[in-house]
Amino acid sequence: MKCYLDNGATTKVDQEVVKAMLPYMEETYGNASSLHKFGQDAKATLEESRETIAKAIKAQPEEIIFTSGGTESDNLALKGIAFANKDKGRHIITTKIEHHAVTKTCKFLENDGFKVTYLDVDKEGFIDLDQLKKAITKETILVSVIHANNEVGTIQDIEKIGKICKDHNIYFHTDAVQSFTKTIIDVEKQNITLASLSAHKIHGPKGIGALYIKKGTKIKKIMDGGSQENKLRAGTENIPGIVGFAKAVEIANQENFKNMQMLRDYFIEKVEKEIPETNLNGSKKQRLCNNINITFKYIEGEALLIKLDDKGIAVSTGSACSSKELRPSHVLIAMGIPPSVAHGSIRFTLSKYTTKEELDYTINYLKEAVKELRDMSPLWRK
Numbered sequence: 030m031k032c033y034l035d036n037g038a039t040t041k042v043d044q045e046v047v048k049a050m051l052p053y054m055e056e057t058y059g060n061a062s063s064l065h066k067f068g069q070d071a072k073a074t075l076e077e078s079r080e081t082i083a084k085a086i087k088a089q090p091e092e093i094i095f096t097s098g099g100t101e102s103d104n105l106a107l108k109g110i111a112f113a114n115k116d117k118g119r120h121i122i123t124t125k126i127e128h129h130a131v132t133k134t135c136k137f138l139e140n141d142g143f144k145v146t147y148l149d150v151d152k153e154g155f156i157d158l159d160q161l162k163k164a165i166t167k168e169t170i171l172v173s174v175i176h177a178n179n180e181v182g183t184i185q186d187i188e189k190i191g192k193i194c195k196d197h198n199i200y201f202h203t204d205a206v207q208s209f210t211k212t213i214i215d216v217e218k219q220n221i222t223l224a225s226l227s228a229h230k231i232h233g234p235k236g237i238g239a240l241y242i243k244k245g246t247k248i249k250k251i252m253d254g255g256s257q258e259n260k261l262r263a264g265t266e267n268i269p270g271i272v273g274f275a276k277a278v279e280i281a282n283q284e285n286f287k288n289m290q291m292l293r294d295y296f297i298e299k300v301e302k303e304i305p306e307t308n309l310n311g312s313k314k315q316r317l318c319n320n321i322n323i324t325f326k327y328i329e330g331e332a333l334l335i336k337l338d339d340k341g342i343a344v345s346t347g348s349a350c351s352s353k354e355l356r357p358s359h360v361l362i363a364m365g366i367p368p369s370v371a372h373g374s375i376r377f378t379l380s381k382y383t384t385k386e387e388l389d390y391t392i393n394y395l396k397e398a399v400k401e402l403r404d405m406s407p408l409w410r411k
């Protein structure tokens with residue numbers, strides 16, 4: 030049996046998405062900037078797709094800029110706001126549990142003379158709104174807080190964060206790559222200025238994403254070239270990717286999310302009952318419908334991952350992007366989990382294709398693999 034439980038890293042492209050994309054490679058392949066019919070047909074599709082994405086977050090179409098994915102959107106949001114508003118101030122607030130696309134961009138900005146405050150999180154991964162309020166100074170130009178964490182699935186109260194930013198007249202960016210379509214994003218109600226989105230986490234193609242930028246926001250482009258995407262993102266638009274992204278959004282279905290949530294809770298309950306000395310990381314209530322992150326004490330996550338892989342079960346340790354690093358996850362460390370314990374954590378992320386049979390198969394083998402590894406561990410039951 031093959032069980033792909035790494036949908037937080039990327040997802041299988043839906044057949045409907047593939048079908049929607051093909052004509053834009055084989056027939057309507059014009060450049061959307063060209064004046065001829067081939068180009069204008071591509072342009073019309075581009076604008077239709079923009080409308081679909083905008084509608085999904087209650088934005089206006091002209092507020093959506095297509096990018097190459099979540100990483101580029103995060104870079105454009107942070108650098109673009111920082112460079113355009115440095116006369117007003119050079120202070121940015123973010124959290125200790127952001128994706129590297131945000132943390133590493135913040136490090137870049139620190140090297141460029143900006144000051145960055147990294148907010149703490151509690152043991153479930155929530156920021157403290159009072160700490161956020163206290164961190165704001167006259168110099169603060171931007172607050173960037175991840176909506177749903179990619180490692181532990183904790184969903185922040187972005188409406189309250191947005192309100193604080195609005196009251197202080199500060200731009201608010203949220204990395205919504207993991208939460209998009211799975212939770213409600215309403216940019217008006219939640220006072221969001223910028224939101225990063227990506228297609229490949231929602232059964233769309235890789236290499237396409239978007240940045241929502243509220244009308245009137247002062248932002249600078251970070252790449253020079255053509256004047257595509259409202260002069261904010263140079264480069265010929267990836268029409269097949271954009272069409273696939275819009276189709277993935279269009280077919281995202283609340284019923285699928287409810288089913289994933291049920292399977293998620295079934296898996297958590299079964300692991301907690303059947304495998305001793307485990308701990309669910311993150312919040313039980315405010316959690317992404319497809320995220321399970323569990324620490325198996327007294328073992329190394331990497332060793333468990335390899336054993337599971339041998340049986341056709343794909344999972345990850347830490348975040349997709351840091352899973353090749355042997356340092357413990359910065360997210361788990363920020364949540365107060367000791368490094369030795371954090372090393373034994375595994376992330377299982379479900380999709381609409383995940384079945385109960387796959388989860389039963391995984392749990393059965395998990396029990397065996399955890400026991401084998403613990404029997405080899407000098408720390409187990411000493």
Ligand SMILES: Cc1ncc(COP(=O)(O)O)c(C=O)c1O
Nearest residue numbers: 098099100128130179206207227
């Ligand atoms: C929260 C978050 N932000 C950003 C990214 C990067 O997105 P992309 O792979 O589209 O560049 C990811 C991908 O893992 C993510 O989970």
